[in-house]
Amino acid sequence: MDYDEDQGRRSIAEGDPLPPDEWNGFAAGTRVEAIYTAHGPELARYFRRRAPAQDVSDLVQECFRRFTQSRGAAASLIDRPAAYLVQTARNLLAERARADGRRMQADHGSFDEDDHAGPDPHAALEARDTIRRLADVVARLKPKTRTIFLMHRLDGLSYEEIAAAQGMSVKGVEKQMAKALGAIRRSRRDGR
Structure with missing residues (x-):
């Protein structure tokens, strides 16, 4: 590596090894923590109004899991992480509603008077x-x-x-x- 005296940083020389393409450096984890600190409470408030209290922390955790594992997470980390997290929260709630609907349909029993009146x-x-x-x-x-x-x-x-x-x-x-x-x-x- 060469040291650039004008700007006080090192530049990469032609023979220096390069990091892999998916490498974000050590700052990626720090950025996710900062985004969690900034937007975690907002997401928790959003979920508290729309989901049972015992599920709020799981839903927040699932939002951030999807956020960090998405392909566009690097761009979202820089651009608009709040918008991405809110859309993920909406999607999670919609998925839960569909699953609850399917579960309720499966548990539904039709009412036949003969069944309830006895023989x-x-x-x-x-x-x-x-x-x-x-x-x-x-x-x-x-x-x-x-x-x-x-x-x-x-x-x-x-x-x-x-x-x-x-x-x-x-x-x-x-x-x-x-x-x-x-x-x-x-x-x-x-x-x-």
Whole structure:
């Protein structure tokens, strides 16, 4: 480096190494601190009027994080940092409002009177009465027919499995099931 006596500073000689292009020197951090000191309280007041008190410091911190990480931060540091920070604050609040809206939509449940009124007592009584009538019909079936019907409907066995367990043909199981279903149909038709 050469020393310029007229102005009292050093100039860079042709062979001197140059700092990288993104290097701002030691003053960049100092400038950000100065901008934080100058504009941090303003941003906090801005957020206090528009956001919950517990979120104010996080929002201010997020504004400055975006400010220091933006591509144009070097120009903003010099030109108009207050305008950049206020616009960032507006954007943050808009993003929060959109996120809150999405969250509220996801949590929203529609109001159906049936859901809130509870089950229909008349329907419950009818269902109970139907079950009682069907139990009576099944109880009146012949023992072999009743056993085959219950093996198929309650135990979920196939006709082949029932035939093997009862020692009869599949055709015989089908006939017994037809008898049971016929008796159930008749009782429902007759209302007994």
